[in-house]
Amino acid sequence: RTFLCMSIFTCCVFSAQQADAQAQQIELKHGSHRIGKRTDAVMQKWRGYGLGQFIHWGLYAIPGGEWNGKQYNGAAEWIRSWNGIPKSTYDSLIYKFNPVNFNAEEWAVTAKQMGARYVTITTKHHDGFCLWPSKYTRYTIANSPWKKDIMKPLVDAYDKQGIDVILYFSVMDWNHPGWRYDIKTKEDSIAFEGFKQFTRNQLLELLTLYPTAKGLWFDGTWDKSWIKQAAFADELETEMRKFRPGLIIGSRFRADENGKRHFDSNGVLMGDYEQGWERKIPNKIEDVHGNDWDCVMTVPENQWGYNKAWKGHIKTRNELLEMTAKCVSLGGNFVLNFGPQGDGAIRKEEKQLAAQIGDWMKTNSEAIYNCEYAGLEKQDWGYFTKKTGSDKLYMIVFNVPVSGALKVKLPANTSIGKSYLLAQPAQLLNAEEISGTEYFIHLKNTAAGNPFVVVLEPTAKKASGNTYDKAKT
């Protein structure tokens, strides 16, 4: 009887909570479209990219974080906002943009060698300078000494390397007379209406000119002026998706009618994936709420555009590999930023990193590409990934224990069929069962100088039936 009362009580509590949660769901006209995790081919491919490249390039690469010998201590691509350089002086950098060492092929080959499978490229950053010959403003590459479209050769070069292109677009546009941080007056409202049409025109122009682009990466959408455009942005997102079926748009594009961004007022993800992981990585699977996501990361602490003085901590290859492994182990992708110089060349430190990462990926990319969260308890030695559509498990090892034994905890009905180093598949490793669900994978060589991958091929485990190991507490 007690059990029955308890279960009735539990059901009442549960349904009350459920009802309460339902009750808290508010009616939204411009919230998430709640399509859930996309299962179409374009998004499934995106989900499995693993590693990407970000490119921040534009007029800001000319000063490179410095003006008249003085260093700007913010992010180099924000130098126009610094009072150390007059706005008009910055804006006239358009007449100096002549990247004689720009070589789209070289950029794409560098990304290919790194093992990047997608690239996000700035078409227009906050300063409003367009790397394509937009017909909706004069502030474009067409009116620079370079004259020629930059985006077309880049899209073609990356497509040729089999690297999918995502177009970065900053809604905030410091150059456009209609841009406003907030809408306070009638004049603001009239000016911003013109700005909204300009934005729509440029986005449809980009989708028309570069039809192979798989997505749009929106930025500069945090100010009140844009947050107040829930209806317009919602309609524009729908229009772009209709214009380019399969287009990938993240959670940073629009706010709901209550001004909620990334997640609407009911806590539901906006767009196709979470775009909030900028220079930060989730720590546990609960942090990603079952959504698709990627992390975009700078090599220095916070420089996206080229900065002459790479100050502070510059991330090493092993740090970046560990970030990549951690992202994939939690079901996301890792996107590493490159900030090419004003002359169009990629700086040597970035070229070196791309080659070092690529060198590791050559042997180990099987543990990164088309892999997902393995659902296993995190261990100190590193990160688990699981091949999508298969039971194959990968252990990406960064910290070899002094015992040389890598602990693995599996579900009760699973044991280890075989385990081996990805780099030496013929050499089987000894998997010792230390309890019903725990194993030690014994490494033969514990003097690893580089991160490495152990492959686990799990098999079903017949239930042993005995309970000797169940502690009587």
Ligand SMILES: C[C@@H]1O/C(=N\OC(=O)Nc2ccccc2)[C@@H](O)[C@H](O)[C@@H]1O
């Ligand atoms: C990828 C980066 O994206 C940005 N900003 O991202 C943000 O998320 N900014 C932000 C975050 C929280 C509050 C306000 C702005 C840009 O400002 C930056 O230059 C770079 O392009």
